[in-house]
Amino acid sequence: QKEVxxxxxxxxxxxxxxxxxxxxxxxxxxxxxxxxxxYSRKGPELLMYTYSSGNKEDGRFTAQVDKSSKYIxxxxxxxxxxxxxxxxxxxxxxAGNNRKLIWGLGTSLAVNP
Amino acid sequence: xxxxxxxxxxxIKTRGQQVTLRCSSQSGHNTVSWYQxxxxxxxxxxxxxxREEENGRGNFPPRFSGLQFPNYSSELNVNALELDxxxxxxxxxSMAGTGYEQYFGPGTRLTVT
Numbered sequence: 001q002k003e004v005x006x007x008x009x010x011x012x013x014x015x016x017x018x019x020x021x022x023x024x025x026x027x028x029x030x031x032x033x034x035x036x037x038x039y040s041r042k043g044p045e046l047l048m049y050t051y052s053s054g055n056k057e058d059g060r061f062t063a064q065v066d067k068s069s070k071y072i073x074x075x076x077x078x079x080x081x082x083x084x085x086x087x088x089x090x091x092x093x094x095a096g097n098n099r100k101l102i103w104g105l106g107t108s109l110a111v112n113p
Numbered sequence: 114x115x116x117x118x119x120x121x122x123x124x125i126k127t128r129g130q131q132v133t134l135r136c137s138s139q140s141g142h143n144t145v146s147w148y149q150x151x152x153x154x155x156x157x158x159x160x161x162x163x164r165e166e167e168n169g170r171g172n173f174p175p176r177f178s179g180l181q182f183p184n185y186s187s188e189l190n191v192n193a194l195e196l197d198x199x200x201x202x203x204x205x206x207s208m209a210g211t212g213y214e215q216y217f218g219p220g221t222r223l224t225v226t
Contacts, residue, residue: 041201043219046216090213101146103156103157
């Protein structure tokens with residue numbers, strides 16, 4: 001079993017839809033949870049960063065962490081064609097100075113005009 | 114504020130050769146992490162450098178090595194290239210002690226023939 005599981009999709013939605021992206025994990029030591037967006041052949045771009053459990057909102061994006069279920073989500077409201085990209089979840093332990101991230105496979109999202 | 118830069122953008126090498134990839138970290142960041150991302154996969158952690166020393170390593174053989182310089186820029190060296198080394202190599206910079214916020218460069222796409 002991989003430490004982080006993420007459905008690769010692809011996911012296709014109409015413009016304006018609410019998008020829900022999810023990851024599950026097995027390592028209970030994970031404390032830091034991130035969502036990155038990656039456009040084709042580019043480096044990942046940090047979207048959301050959450051420590052421990054709870055919700056975090058930033059504009060059209062909401063990140064949720066449920067540590068009891070080992071499940072994290074990213075919601076995108078009023079999705080736009082420019083949101084079409086691969087969304088990757090990444091996680092890390094609270095382990096000193098070593099900031100090693102463990103990643104999901106990424107979910108490919110297409111928002112259709 | 115200057116973002117993370119990487120060079121070269123693309124590189125084609127022959128099996129058995131050696132390659133050096135370069136990364137300049139974001140202004141104010143003192144930690145550099147390197148990741149390998151195969152097509153359709155999430156990034157895999159190679160290693161991290163902090164204060165010019167390796168500070169954590171993933172499951173990569175010793176032919177993957179690195180350096181960090183006093184200005185926090187970094188190099189990734191790969192010896193005895195294999196076909197499976199073909200991937201996007203990503204560099205991420207961060208500030209030690211501030212958690213897991215890592216900012217990525219655009220990557221170097223390495224093709225081994």
